Amino acid sequence: MSPRTAPAAAVRLTDPAGAFLGSGFHLGAGLLVSCAHVVHGRPELTARHGTGAHPVRAARLFPPEPAPGAAAYPPPDLALLTAPGLAGAPAVPLGSADPAGDTSVLVHGFAVNPVTGEVGPESALLAVAGPSGLGLRVQQGWIPRGLSGSMAVDGQGRVVGVVKATADGGGPAGGWITPLSALLPLLPPALAPAPAPAARPAVTAGEIARLLGTPALFQDPAARLELVQAVGERLGPGEEIRVPYHPLAALHLRAVAGACLHHRSPDRALRALLAGARELCGPHRALDELGALLDPGPEE
Known part of the structure; x- marks a missing residue:
């Protein structure tokens, strides 16, 4: 949602x-x-x-x-x-963490309109300040009468809190929300959000260069220059990587990897690097390891 x-x-x-x-x-x-x-x-x-x-x-x-x-x-x-x-009505998904300080939440619910006096849909954009005695303090927005109990959602439309109260009983000032972490333990297990996937280890130029340097072919300067050209051909005109030549294979391959990691589209550049290496070298276990490290998806 x-x-x-x-x-x-x-x-x-x-x-x-x-x-x-x-x-x-x-x-x-x-x-x-x-x-x-x-x-x-x-x-x-x-x-x-x-x-x-x-x-x-x-x-x-x-x-x-x-x-x-x-x-x-x-x-x-x-x-x-x-x-x-x-049971068949639209439902809102749960987030995975409380909103951090200095972020914003959107509130959706119902309130008494101060102009018409009628109850109707109401929204608010609130800035999260941080923890407070009543929950999370929110500011720079209005919480009119009736929004208590409404959803506070993040930028992806996921619940990260529940509106508790306005800071001013006589007016619609900022106030407090109850954070998601207080709600999750109360819910049936089936509604608990799936755990976030484990973060992948950072891909470094050194590790890419080590795997590229394992096949004997890329110890040859001419093969390394051909690899740079193959990457450029896959990226297209104006998108080629620029890599200064170095006679030491390890330093040259590190520069090639660094150029791909700093490309305006790193994923595309890394896919092109892996595809070019496989085309020049053929099947090799080190390139399979590199593919698993990059997890590039379908190759270009």
């Missing part, structure tokens, strides 16, 4: 009579997320999406009750709601 389609997963929470309570969002299979303070003390709830109204069949609040006399509902201030009628 892109940032443009994320709002389709927003829901409006009301009592059975239609009185507006706050926002929430659909994670899939009829599971909704909101804030505990939005739905606390409401034994009957309705989730409204589009033109439909869907009864909430179950609600779990974290924590179940606020502390007596507390000025704010204690963390994590989250609610998981089950509305089977929304």
Whole structure:
């Protein structure tokens, strides 16, 4: 789901009579997320999406009750709601990490319009300042009444937090969001995001040169010059690599590798380098190792 389609997963929470309570969002299979303070003390709830109204069949609040006399509902201030009628509605994906300080999040939910007084879709762009006593502090944006419980998404439209509160009870100032890390432990395992793939080790010019220098052919200066020419032919006019000749094979091949790594399109240049080396040298285990290191995909 892109940032443009994320709002389709927003829901409006009301009592059975239609009185507006706050926002929430659909994670899939009829599971909704909101804030505990939005739905606390409401034994009957309705989730409204589009033109439909869907009864909430179950609600779990974290924590179940606020502390007596507390000025704010204690963390994590989250609610998981089950509305089977929304099982086929659009759902928003989860992110993999909390938003970092000095980044922005988009908020999508519902709020009372200050001009018309009517409840309708509302969005906000908020700057994340960093950790605060109520969650993550957000600034430089407005959180109008009703956005509590709405999704905060990153630039890819993935949930990275839940809007908790405005900083000014009398006006729509910045405020706080509950971070994704507080939500993830509460969700069913099936909804947990897939772990991020392990980072590939950095490809260095030295390692590329070592593998290219293993075949005896590239100890020959003429073969190395032909390799540079083969790379240029694959990259096309104006895209060739420029490599000063060096009589030492190791230094010459390192320069060739460095030129590819610093090319305006390094992936293309490295694919061209591997393809050219295989064309000149033929099958060789070192070039297979180089292919695995570069993981270039289909060769040109």
